[in-house]
Amino acid sequence: xxxxxxxxxxxxxxxxxxxxxxxxxxxxxxxxxxxxxxxxxxxxxxxxxxxxxxxxxxxxxxxxxxxxxxxxxxxxxxxxxxxxxxxxxxxxxxxxxxxxxxxxxxxxxxxxxxxxxxxxxxxxxxxxxxxxxxxxxxxxx
Amino acid sequence: xxxxxxxxxxxxxxxxxxxxxxxxxxxxxxxxxxxxxxxxxxxxxxxxxxxxxxxxxxxxxxxxxxxxxxxxxxxxxxxxxxxxxxxxxxxxxxxxxxxxxxxxxxxxxxxxxxxxxxxxxxxxxxxxxxxx
Numbered sequence: 001x002x003x004x005x006x007x008x009x010x011x012x013x014x015x016x017x018x019x020x021x022x023x024x025x026x027x028x029x030x031x032x033x034x035x036x037x038x039x040x041x042x043x044x045x046x047x048x049x050x051x052x053x054x055x056x057x058x059x060x061x062x063x064x065x066x067x068x069x070x071x072x073x074x075x076x077x078x079x080x081x082x083x084x085x086x087x088x089x090x091x092x093x094x095x096x097x098x099x100x101x102x103x104x105x106x107x108x109x110x111x112x113x114x115x116x117x118x119x120x121x122x123x124x125x126x127x128x129x130x131x132x133x134x135x136x137x138x139x140x141x
Numbered sequence: 142x143x144x145x146x147x148x149x150x151x152x153x154x155x156x157x158x159x160x161x162x163x164x165x166x167x168x169x170x171x172x173x174x175x176x177x178x179x180x181x182x183x184x185x186x187x188x189x190x191x192x193x194x195x196x197x198x199x200x201x202x203x204x205x206x207x208x209x210x211x212x213x214x215x216x217x218x219x220x221x222x223x224x225x226x227x228x229x230x231x232x233x234x235x236x237x238x239x240x241x242x243x244x245x246x247x248x249x250x251x252x253x254x255x256x257x258x259x260x261x262x263x264x265x266x267x268x269x270x271x272x273x
Contacts, residue, residue, distance in 0.1 A: 006237065010164035013241040014248055021253035028255075063212040063262040065205060091263055099267060106263050 028124035029066075031111060031134035039118040041110070045097060050116050051078075051085030054138040056131065058088045059098065061106040066125035070107040073128050081135060113138045142185065143204035147197065152182065152189035153250035156217070160244035164237065169228035172240060176221035182214035213250075213258025217243050 043049050046057060056074050060067040071088060078086040091098045091106055101110070104123070111120040111134045120134040156175065163172045178188055185207060220243040227236030246257040 005233070006164040006167045009237045009241050010161045010244065013164075013244050014161070017245050017248040018252070020245075021249055021255065024249075024255055025253060061263050061266070063209040063259050065209045065256055065259055068206070092266055095267060098263070104264060104267075105260055 024124075029122050029126040029130070030124075031109070031120040031122040031126060031130055034110075034118045034121050039101065041112060041116045041118065043116075045116075046087045046089070048087045049085065050112065050114070051083055053081075053083035053114055054135050055085045055087060055112040055116070056135075057110040057112060058086065059091045059094075059103050059106055059108045059110075060088055061091045064106040067107045070109065070125045073126065073131065074109065077128060077131050077135065081132070084135060111135060111138045142207040144190070144207045144210065145193070145201040146203070146205045147201055148187075148190040148193040149205070149210050150251065150254065151193040151197075152187050153247050155189045155192070156247040157244060157251045160240060160247055163224075163240050164244065169225060169236070172221055172224050172228065175243075176218060176225060179214050179218035179221055183211050183218055185211055187214070209256060209259040209262075212262055213246075213256050216258035216261050217246065220246075 041050075041055075041057065046055070056078065058067075058070060058074055060071070071086075074086045078084045089097070091103065101118075107123075107125060109122045109126055109131070110118050111122075111131075113119050119138040122130070122134070156178070159171060159175050159178075162168065163175065181188055182190070220239045224236050224239035224243070227233070227239055249255045249257050
């Protein structure tokens with residue numbers, strides 16, 4: 001039915017997948033400056049108190065492989081850096097908040113400063129050093 | 142339930158090979174076979190996983206939750222079924238497009254350990270009205 005189209009589609013698909021994979025590996029979980037309007041989350045939004053100096057908000061879901069590792073990393077960071085709270089939110093039970101923050105993936109980690117302003121945002125499993133660096137920016141800024 | 146992540150990776154590699162062969166050989170029957178494999182995987186009885194267990198006897202270093210990969214198998218099944226509809230109705234772009242999408246996701250998992258099917262979960266949930 002298709003002649004050479006099938007093999008061409010297979011080759012093109014694999015080429016695009018390699019490209020996307022390489023980009024994902026580079027960018028996944030890297031905290032970025034929060035874009036667009038300034039977003040501020042309150043203790044009421046989070047269902048938990050803000051940290052004294054900063055807060056790490058992790059959105060998780062039921063079918064999320066890297067969420068567990070992300071929880072471990074963020075817990076290690078909050079144990080290490082005083083005044084920082086880790087709040088984990090089940091995305092499914094807070095869909096309104098997920099939509100308003102335009103969260104598309106789990107895990108997504110928001111780094112909030114002491115006032116609850118979203119300073120940085122990482123989608124995908126972040127590296128520990130990157131989280132610590134982002135926290136530094138949130139505490140200073 | 143917990144699964145061996147190496148078995149998942151092995152299954153993703155086999156799935157990629159089979160889906161690439163579907164495109165290369167233009168074989169709806171092979172796609173139908175892969176659809177059955179997706180269905181079994183979603184039910185927690187992946188034939189590819191069983192092949193892995195038959196070959197590799199060493200215990201895994203760590204285990205992973207079985208929920209995300211099983212959900213991803215369900216997403217794979219949906220794409221395979223759409224592809225089969227494309228073959229049955231001779232709508233070539235549908236047959237090739239859906240198979241290519243499944244191959245794309247399987248390859249990302251095989252080569253990079255990235256579960257695209259899992260990522261679909263929140264996006265689908267976001268689109269659905271608040272059910273609970």
